Amino acid sequence: MDLKEVVRRLNIVASLNLAGSWDNVGLLVEPYTKKKVNKVLLTNDLTEQVMDETVNVKADLILSYHPPIFQALKRVTSDHWKERIVARCLEAGIAVYSPHTAYDAVKGGVNDWLVGAFGDAEVTVIQPSTELLVYTHMIMLSATTEQTKEQLQAKLICVPDAKLVMSDSGSAPYVLCCKKNLAECIRALSSCDVEFISKSESVPITGYGMGRFAVPNSQQTIADVVQRVKAMTGLGHVRLALAKQHNLNSIVCKGAVCAGSGLSVLKGVDADMIISGEMSHHDVLEFTQCSVTVLLLEHSNSERGFLSAVLQPKLKEIFENKITVAVSEEDKDPLQIV
Ligand SMILES: [Zn+2]
Structure with a gap:
């Protein structure tokens, strides 16, 4: 499939207009010599280990959830790892596409996957996207x-x-x-x-936007939510900060999630328990002292599971199985509990 057609179909999965205005999304690296896209590799972060893997598995396009080029590159040399990645992509004819916050906001995106931690629930958007x-x-x-x-x-x-x-x-x-x-x-x-x-006021688009709020349809304890998060992410350990009056058997009546660094979205939300990737010590204390239990998975662990659980099958479908869609085995959060 032509790169142009692949990008057109990717933009249907999530409109790039949904991304934050500060973000850097879409096709970020386009090799000069045109070649067919036969294999796409999905990754949360495009590190040099993932770059090696891309070359080994002969992928033609890397879909990196986080944009590997964010701040402007002033040169493309072999001095810095980000520059080396761009140089290697261009040399090997590998394209790079990044959806980032467009996938956070889209209905059925990263946050809709993460909110599944609260089980079957009534889900609403915390900060709705608005129609331009x-x-x-x-x-x-x-x-x-x-x-x-x-x-x-x-x-x-x-x-x-x-x-x-x-x-x-x-x-x-x-x-x-x-x-x-x-x-x-x-x-x-x-x-x-x-x-x-x-x-005229901007019109909110139902189901789209940043963060999700959940009212579980059945009784859920904090321990149930932790268990489900571990099953969804494959993580053996997560970080839990219990609110001052909570224990593992406390019932979660209202939950909220924001993948990645969710503070700006989750601040002030009326929930008993929130889930995000990362937060500072003082922000965690502020929540727990205000009766909100905090569950932190590490930044990319709160996003990565979406790639195999949701995105891989979805892309196979939109590419009509004409393109192989693989998930990186090298991509992982840089932090680990030892
Ligand atoms: Zn992130």
């Missing part, structure tokens, strides 16, 4: 504006992306524009009677 509105403002003109459609259109000709809506029956015309063009639009319409200007 093309037009953010509406300028309503008086119905008595004695201007023809053509005259109004001529006034707006120099305002980019402004849209005049006016029926032939002569009902009140209005102009749609975005925030950055609002002042220019008002200037262009200065000779018209403006009735009012309204601002």
Whole structure:
């Protein structure tokens, strides 16, 4: 399958518009010489060990959940491991694609996988994604504006992306524009009677966004949740900070998750137990003293299981089994409990 077609299908799995504005997602490395993609390797982090594995298993595309290029590279030499990876990819004709926060936000993504730790539950999104509105403002003109459609259109000709809506029956015309063009639009319409200007709110997209909140449908103890997390991740040990009045048999009525470093999403959430990858000592204390039990898996351990449990079967399906989809065996969290 052509790389272009592979990327098109990957963008259907999760729209890159869902990613944080600060993020660096999508196709990050594209070899100059075109070749077919026959094998994709999934990894949480693209380390040099995973790079060796990619070459050994002859993969043509690496899907790295975390973007291996985040801060700008000023050179591509063999001095730094990130530069070496880019150089090796280009030399071997291997492409790199990273979805990162688009997979956190998408319905059925990393956080929907992680929230499974609370068992069968009513799940909602903590910070919903919003639909990007093309037009953010509406300028309503008086119905008595004695201007023809053509005259109004001529006034707006120099305002980019402004849209005049006016029926032939002569009902009140209005102009749609975005925030950055609002002042220019008002200037262009200065000779018209403006009735009012309204601002549209972004519309939340149900089921999409950062973090998940769960109300379990059956009785779950903290021990049940810990057990399920271990089964989901294959981890022998996780870090548990019990809230001051909790023990392992306490019932979890409300749970919340945010994979990776979840503090900004989980702060202030009304839950008995939260699950994330990592958090500082003082943040953990703040939660436990405020009656919230904290379960930490290490950063990438809270994300990695999604690759084999959800993404691998999904990609096999969207590539119609024409591409081999493998999960890295070298990829692992750098921290381990010894
Ligand atoms: Zn992460």
